[in-house]
Structure formats: C-alpha cells, structure tokens
Amino acid sequence: MTTIKDVAKKAGVSVATVSRFLNDSGYVSLEAAKAVTSAVEELKYESNPVARSLNTKKSNLVGLILPDITNPFFPELARAVEDVGLTYGYTVVLCNSDEDPEKEKNYIETLKKKYIAGFIVTSNQLDAPHYANAKVPIVALDRTINEKIPIVSSNNAGAIMGTNALLERGCRNILFLRGPEKLNPANDRYEGFLEAIRNSDAHYQVVTCPFHFADSQKIVENVLKDHPQIDGIFASSDVSAAGALKAAGIVGKHVPDELQIVGFDGVAMGEMLSPGLTTVAQDVYKMGAIAARVLIKRIENKEIEQNFYEVPVKLVIRGTTREGME
Amino acid sequence: MTTIKDVAKKAGVSVATVSRFLNDSGYVSLEAAKAVTSAVEELKYESNPVARSLNTKKSNLVGLILPDITNPFFPELARAVEDVGLTYGYTVVLCNSDEDPEKEKNYIETLKKKYIAGFIVTSNQLDAPHYANAKVPIVALDRTINEKIPIVSSNNAGAIMGTNALLERGCRNILFLRGPEKLNPANDRYEGFLEAIRNSDAHYQVVTCPFHFADSQKIVENVLKDHPQIDGIFASSDVSAAGALKAAGIVGKHVPDELQIVGFDGVAMGEMLSPGLTTVAQDVYKMGAIAARVLIKRIENKEIEQNFYEVPVKLVIRGTTREGME
Numbered sequence: 019m020t021t022i023k024d025v026a027k028k029a030g031v032s033v034a035t036v037s038r039f040l041n042d043s044g045y046v047s048l049e050a051a052k053a054v055t056s057a058v059e060e061l062k063y064e065s066n067p068v069a070r071s072l073n074t075k076k077s078n079l080v081g082l083i084l085p086d087i088t089n090p091f092f093p094e095l096a097r098a099v100e101d102v103g104l105t106y107g108y109t110v111v112l113c114n115s116d117e118d119p120e121k122e123k124n125y126i127e128t129l130k131k132k133y134i135a136g137f138i139v140t141s142n143q144l145d146a147p148h149y150a151n152a153k154v155p156i157v158a159l160d161r162t163i164n165e166k167i168p169i170v171s172s173n174n175a176g177a178i179m180g181t182n183a184l185l186e187r188g189c190r191n192i193l194f195l196r197g198p199e200k201l202n203p204a205n206d207r208y209e210g211f212l213e214a215i216r217n218s219d220a221h222y223q224v225v226t227c228p229f230h231f232a233d234s235q236k237i238v239e240n241v242l243k244d245h246p247q248i249d250g251i252f253a254s255s256d257v258s259a260a261g262a263l264k265a266a267g268i269v270g271k272h273v274p275d276e277l278q279i280v281g282f283d284g285v286a287m288g289e290m291l292s293p294g295l296t297t298v299a300q301d302v303y304k305m306g307a308i309a310a311r312v313l314i315k316r317i318e319n320k321e322i323e324q325n326f327y328e329v330p331v332k333l334v335i336r337g338t339t340r341e342g343m344e
Numbered sequence: 345m346t347t348i349k350d351v352a353k354k355a356g357v358s359v360a361t362v363s364r365f366l367n368d369s370g371y372v373s374l375e376a377a378k379a380v381t382s383a384v385e386e387l388k389y390e391s392n393p394v395a396r397s398l399n400t401k402k403s404n405l406v407g408l409i410l411p412d413i414t415n416p417f418f419p420e421l422a423r424a425v426e427d428v429g430l431t432y433g434y435t436v437v438l439c440n441s442d443e444d445p446e447k448e449k450n451y452i453e454t455l456k457k458k459y460i461a462g463f464i465v466t467s468n469q470l471d472a473p474h475y476a477n478a479k480v481p482i483v484a485l486d487r488t489i490n491e492k493i494p495i496v497s498s499n500n501a502g503a504i505m506g507t508n509a510l511l512e513r514g515c516r517n518i519l520f521l522r523g524p525e526k527l528n529p530a531n532d533r534y535e536g537f538l539e540a541i542r543n544s545d546a547h548y549q550v551v552t553c554p555f556h557f558a559d560s561q562k563i564v565e566n567v568l569k570d571h572p573q574i575d576g577i578f579a580s581s582d583v584s585a586a587g588a589l590k591a592a593g594i595v596g597k598h599v600p601d602e603l604q605i606v607g608f609d610g611v612a613m614g615e616m617l618s619p620g621l622t623t624v625a626q627d628v629y630k631m632g633a634i635a636a637r638v639l640i641k642r643i644e645n646k647e648i649e650q651n652f653y654e655v656p657v658k659l660v661i662r663g664t665t666r667e668g669m670e
Contacts, residue, residue, distance in 0.1 A: 077458075079405075079437075087419045087426075088612070094414050100440050109455065111405075112438045114426050129435065132403070231616055260616040267618050286414070287613045290557055290586040292593050 020063045028057035080313060081129050081137040083113040083122060089229070090257065090285040091302060092140070095159070098306025099138055106314050108135065115141065126152055135317045138309050139163070155316035157309045160203045168316070168325045170309045172300040174203050176331035177210025180252050180280045180298040183333055187340050189250030189278055190220050193241060195227040195234065195262065197254035207254045207282060223248075227258050234261025235268075242269045242277075249277055256283035259295055263338060279338040284331075293337025305329050346389045354383035406639060407455050407463040409439045409448060415555070416583065416611040417628060418466075421485070424632025425464055432640050434461065441467065452478055461643045464635045465489070481642035483635045486529045494642070494651045496635045498626040500529050502657035503536025506578050506606045506624040509659055513604055513666050515576030516546050519567060521553040521560065521588065523580035533580045533608060549574075553584050560587025561594075568595045568603075575603055582609035585621055589664060605664040610657075619663025631655050 022040075026033045031050045039046040039054045046054070057063070082099050084092045100110045111134070113125045122141060126149070129137075136155035149156055149163045158169045184192055194211050197204025208224075215222050223245070227237050234253070238261060242248060253259035259281030263273060271277040273293060281288060284299025308327050315322050348366075352359045357376045365372045365380045372380070383389070408425050410418045426436045437460070439451045448467060452475070455463075462481035475482055475489045484495045510518055520537050523530025534550070541548050551567055553560050560583065568574060568591060579585035585607030589599060597603040599619060607614060610625025634653050641648050 079458075082438075086423065087413070088423050090416070090419075090612075093416075093419045096438060097412065097414050097440055100413075100438055109458075110438050112408075112422060112426055112436050114423055132405075132435075231612070257616075264616065264618060286416075286557070287616060290583075290590065290613060290617065292590060292618055 020061045022063075024061055025054065025057045025063050028061060029053035077133045077135055078108045079111055079129070079132060079134050080108045080310070080317075081111045081113055081125065081134050083115050083125055083137060084140045085117045086114050087112065090287055091255075091283060094285075094302040095140070095306040098303045099310045102307050102310035102314070108310075108314060117141065122149075130154065136313045138306075138313055155313055157313040157316070159305060159309055162202065165325070168312050168322060168327070170305050170312065170327045170329065172203065172305065173328050173331050174206030175210040175213075176298045176333075177207040177252070177254075177282065178214040179331070179333050180282060181211050181214035183280055183296065183335070183339060184250040184252060184278055185214070185218050185220060187250075187274075187278055191245070191247045192220055192222045192250040192252060193238070193245075193248050194222060194224045195238070195251065195253040195255075195258045196224050197227070197229055197258075199226060204254050211252060221247075227253070229255040229257050231257050231261045231264075234258035235264045236261075238262040238265035239268055242266065242271060251277065251279045253279070253281050256281040256285045256288050256295060256297055259297065259338075260287065260291060263291060263295065273338050274340045278340060284334060288334075288336070291338075296336045296339040297334050298331050299334045300331050301329050346387045348389075350387055351380065351383045351389050354387060355379035403459045403461055404434045405437055405455070405458060405460050406434045406636070406643075407437045407439055407451060407460050409441050409451055409463060410466045411443045412440050413438065416613055417581075417609060420611075420628040421466070421632040424629045425636045428633050428636035428640070434636075434640060443467065448475075456480065462639045464632075464639055481639055483639045483642070485631060485635055488528065491651070494638050494648060494653070496631050496638065496653045496655065498529065498631065499654050499657050500532030501536040501539075502624045502626075502659075503533040503578070503580075503608065504540040505657070505659045506608060507537050507540035509606055509622065509661070509665060510576040510578060510604055511540070511544050511546060513576075513600075515604055517571070517573045518546055518548045518576040518578060519564070519571070519574050520548060520550045521564070521577065521579040521581075521584045522550050523553070523555055523584075525552060530580050537578060553579070555581040555583050557583050557587045557590075560584035561590045562587075564588040564591035565594055568592065568597060577603065577605045579605070579607050582607040582611045582614050582621060582623055585623065585664075586613065586617060589617060589621065599664050600666045604666060610660060614660075614662070617664075622662045622665040623660050624657050625660045626657050627655050 022033055022036050026036045035046055035050050036054050039051055080103055082096060103110050115122045138157050140159040141161055156167050158167050160171050162169060196208050225237060225241060227234050242265060251262045253262055259279055262279050266273050266277050273279060281295050281297035284297050288295035288297050312322050348359055348362050352362045361372055361376050362380050365377055406429055408422060429436050441448045464483050466485040467487055482493050484493050486497050488495060522534050551563060553563050577588045579588055585605055588605050592599050592603050599605060607621050607623035610623050614621035614623050638648055
C-alpha cells in the first residue's frame with residue numbers, strides 16, 4: 019500500500035509538507051502543492067481515514083440525534099441528512115435519544131471520542147449544557163439551544179393557515195389539539211392558532227394531547243361525546259389528526275360533512291387515510307437537507323449566511339375538509 | 345490525559361502487555377491481567393477509540409444498509425439495531441442504498457476504510473459479489489447472499505394464515521397483490537398464498553403490484569372495475585393494502601361487507617386506517633434485534649447457534665375483515 023512517505027519521496031518534499039497540504043493545516047508553497055497533487059494522483063494514494071482522524075482530530079462522521087426514528091416525522095429527515103452528507107463525503111451515525119438528557123449526553127461524549135465532526139440535534143432539552151459546551155459544530159432542528167447554534171425550523175405560525183382553512187369552510191366550534199407543552203414547535207403552532215381564532219367570532223376549546231395515535235383517539239372520542247357541537251378539529255400533528263379521524267368514525271360523526279379535520283406535518287400516512295387528511299405540510303426533507311448543508315459548512319469552517327433558517331409550510335387540501343370555500 | 349504508558353507503569357508491566365490485554369490479542373498472565381485491570385480502574389484510563397481502531401483494525405461502528413429509511417418497514421428495524429448496538433457499545437451508521445448495487449458497493453468500500461466492524465444488509469441484490477467478498481462480518485435480513493452469511497427472516501409462509509383468514513370469512517373471489525418479482529420475501533408470500541388457495545375451491549387472480557401506495561391504489565381501482573365479483577384482497581404489503589382500501593372507497597365497495605382486505609407487514613399505519621387494517625404482522629423490532637445480536641457475536645468471534653433465524657408472524661384482525669368465522 020502507498021504511504022505518505024512514498025508520496026513525499028515522489029514529490030521531492032518532506033512528509034510534514036505532504037501532511038500540511040493534505041490536512042490543509044499550514045503553509046505549503048504553490049510548487050510543493052503541485053508536486054504533491056501529482057504524486058498523490060500518480061501513486062493513487064488514498065489517505066487512511068482512521069489515521070487522518072487521529073492527525074486532524076476530525077472524522078467525517080456526523081451524528082444525528084433525534085427522539086425516535088419510528089416517529090413518522092424523522093425517517094424523511096434522516097434520509098435528507100444522509101443524502102446531503104453522502105454528497106460531501108460524510109456518513110451519518112444514528113442516535114435515538116428518547117428525549118432522555120442522559121442518553122443524549124452519552125452519545126455526545128462517546129462520539130466525541132471518535133472525533134465526530136459535528137451533530138444535528140432534534141431535542142426538547144431547551145436548557146442543555148452538554149450541547150452548549152460540546153465544542154464541535156452543532157445545528158439544531160426546531161429548537162433554540164443558544165444564540166451561537168444555528169437553527170433550522172418550519173414556519174410553525176403556518177398554524178394560522180390551518181385554522182383559517184377551517185374558518186373559511188364554515189366551522190364555528192373548533193377544537194384545537196395542542197401538543198406537549200414543553201415542545202417549542204407545538205407552542206408556536208398554538209400561538210398561530212390563537213392569533214387566527216381571535217380574529218374570528220368562532221368558539222373554540224383547547225385540549226393538550228400527545229403526538230400519539232391511540233391517546234389522541236381516546237381524548238377526542240371523549241371530547242366529541244361531551245361537546246357534540248364541535249364542527250372542526252385542528253390537530254398539532256398528523257398522528258393526532260389520524261386519531262381524531264378515527265374517533266369521529268367511532269362516535270358516528272361524518273367527516274367532512276359534520277366535522278372537518280386539519281393536521282400539521284404532512285407525513286406520507288395522511289394520504290392513505292380515508293378520507294385523505296387535509297394538513298399543514300412541512301418540507302421535512304428540505305429541513306434535513308439545509309441542516310446537513312449548514313453543519314458541513316460549519317465543520318469545514320466556511321461562512322454560513324445566517325443563524326436561523328425558516329422553511330415555509332403549505333396547506334394540502336384533501337378529503338377531511340369540504341371543497342367549497344364559504 | 346492518562347495514556348497507555350501510565351497504565352503500564354502503574355501496573356508494573358510493559359506497554360505491549362497492556363495493549364495485548366486491552367485488545368484481547370494475545371497471552372497475558374492472570375497476575376498481569378489483574379494488575380492492568382486495577383490500574384485502568386484507578387487511573388480511569390479510557391482508551392482512545394480512534395487509536396484503538398488503528399491498532400486492532402476494528403472500530404465499533406456497524407453499518408446498516410437498507411433500501412430507504414422512509415419506507416415504513418425500516419425505521420423500526422433501524423431502531424432495534426441501534427438499541428441493541430448501544431447495549432454492546434456499538435454505534436450505527438445509516439446507509440440508504442435505493443437498491444442501487446453501485447451505491448451499496450461504495451458504502452462497503454468507504455466504510456471498510458474506516459475499519460467498520462460489520463454490516464447488516466437488507467438488499468435485493470441476490471447475486472452481490474461485493475457482499476460475498478467483503479471480508480467483514482455480515483448479517484442479511486430477508487435475503488440469501490450465500491450460505492456463509494447468517495440470515496434473519498420472517499416466516500413469509502405466514503401468507504397461508506392471511507389467505508385462510510379471507511377464505512374462512514367467506515371470500516370466494518380473491519385478488520392477490522403480488523410484490524416485486526425479484527424480491528425474495530414477496531415470492532415466499534406468493535408461494536404461501538398459492539399453497540392455501542389451491543387447497544380451497546375459491547377463484548383467484550394475481551396482479552403484480554409495487555410496494556407503493558398510489559400505484560397500488562390505481563392498479564386495484566382498475567381491477568375492481570373490471571372484476572366486480574372480487575370479494576377479498578390479500579396484499580403482500582400493508583402499503584399496497586392501504587392503496588386497495590382507498591380504491592375500494594373510490595369504486596364504492598363497502599369494506600368489509602362487500603370486500604375484505606388483508607395486508608402483510610404490521611406497520612403502525614395499519615391501525616390508523618378506517619377501518620383498521622387486518623394484517624399478517626411481522627415482528628420487525630425482533631428481526632432487527634436478532635440481526636444486531638448475531639452480527640455483534642460474529643464481530644467478537646463468538647459462536648452463533650445457527651445460520652438461519654426465522655421470526656414468527658401473527659395474524660392481527662382489525663376492521664377490514666368481518667368478525668364471525670363462517
């Protein structure tokens with residue numbers, strides 16, 4: 019196998035010069051750079067990535083920390099990070115945190131020992147010193163960690179759009195399924211809902227509801243029994259909206275004639291429901307792709323344009339809302 | 345930072361002895377082993393994993409090669425591999441192959457340069473020399489690569505169970521949605537269907553159908569229009585079954601009164617459909633967990649009990665089939 023010594027010999031320079039050039043870690047004359055480049059090409063020298071990690075204290079591993087890959091929101095995100103990573107020569111290490119701060123901390127410590135190049139983090143740990151002090155580049159999704167860490171987020175105020183979709187279609191008694199209260203995006207969606215509903219004369223009520231199908235179904239079933247006047251439901255996630263749709267079937271409310279439902283997320287499952295779910299769709303793939311691009315720029319010490327990237331959402335109308343605007 | 349030299353000094357043995365002991369790479373006397381163990385503990389010595397990779401030519405990275413994490417079958421598999429990996433100190437690198445042999449080959453080559461410890465592979469490349477010659481431990485999911493590579497597979501003959509569920513509920517004209525013909529598990533399910541249906545006096549027809557929602561919906565819509573006598577559909581995947589259910593709604597066939605539907609997979613989405621999907625459920629998490637355990641045993645040169653692990657499936661009855669047996 020060709021070694022760095024062979025390259026140095028061929029190029030007529032010192033091993034230190036070859037190393038400086040390959041690791042971009044110091045001055046190399048233009049002449050030497052040319053000589054090393056042709057020697058590398060001629061000898062088909064491939065630097066050993068593990069040895070390189072040791073020298074540069076950097077690998078091309080990127081850690082993706084997310085709560086749980088089986089939540090339908092995350093596979094598309096992971097896919098995007100992996101696609102963009104691959105383009106730039108990075109591979110992705112998958113970390114399921116279950117929102118457990120101890121588990122997150124362990125990942126960061128273990129992977130830093132492998133000289134991980136950086137992390138993309140989706141976490142509810144708003145106050146997380148293990149991120150703030152990680153000393154490797156980090157990009158956060160949907161969460162503010164501190165002002166130095168770039169954030170990629172959906173425009174969660176798109177909840178205004180979802181609320182208006184119900185109001186414009188004649189809903190006068192709207193149930194809002196609010197997500198977990200400690201969750202930033204869930205709170206932004208709640209704010210968006212309030213802004214839109216307060217500009218109308220419709221009645222509304224708010225119920226806190228986990229992003230979980232069976233739990234959401236049970237909660238909505240009970241609310242619909244107690245409040246038969248409800249004619250619209252806006253759910254903070256598609257999984258909750260799917261639960262609401264199932265509950266409507268059980269209590270015998272026809273969707274969309276008697277009850278209209280709008281979700282938030284835009285996951286593939288929404289299309290498979292009957293009727294198909296109207297939803298405020300996030301561009302999850304784009305969020306992941308931007309996060310990966312920003313992280314790689316930070317790893318490579320390139321300038322990033324901004325510290326906050328907001329990805330637009332759009333309203334996807336399907337069968338759980340009525341056709342005509344009123 | 346504590347180095348291996350400090351450990352050797354403390355333990356009163358040579359650096360080579362410490363290294364042999366820590367890397368399990370040669371004889372160490374019981375006395376020396378005890379001395380090294382207490383020195384490691386006392387000095388809180390943590391060997392540098394990147395340096396260890398270089399010495400042992402092994403990292404504790406495990407590659408998970410799958411077609412596409414956004415297919416609802418794979419997130420649960422990835423989760424299981426990650427959970428088991430974590431328990432044994434391995435981290436998981438995620439690789440989406442899109443079933444592209446070139447991409448698979450590139451992953452194997454790139455990751456081998458990082459001294460990847462092993463691979464778990466879900467691939468349709470039945471004849472794939474890049475796996476057979478990879479020279480690192482591999483475990484295959486649902487695929488036979490060669491007789492030396494352990495396989496973890498569902499009992500796809502469970503399709504017999506799904507077919508009988510339709511027959512016992514009175515179906516006499518059954519449509520079988522066969523999966524892609526180059527896919528091993530799809531073919532096993534087809535065999536299972538044929539075995540059960542040929543033991544009955546029911547009519548049947550077979551249509552090839554990708555594991556894709558919208559395509560399946562279109563195919564089934566056309567078949568139902570041309571063959572209104574069809575009273576049962578058995579789909580080789582839940583995603584295809586969801587498409588069939590949607591198609592039934594469009595052509596105005598009531599499920600389950602006029603048409604009964606059974607899927608195969610057991611993904612979470614099946615529960616969210618209305619009516620809920622009756623399906624032959626695989627234990628995807630268990631498949632991933634077994635694959636990870638077998639791989640780690642192979643990496644650590646421990647004996648494995650067998651080369652073929654078959655995980656049972658079970659019939660989950662929901663609303664797309666009628667209640668009473670006939």
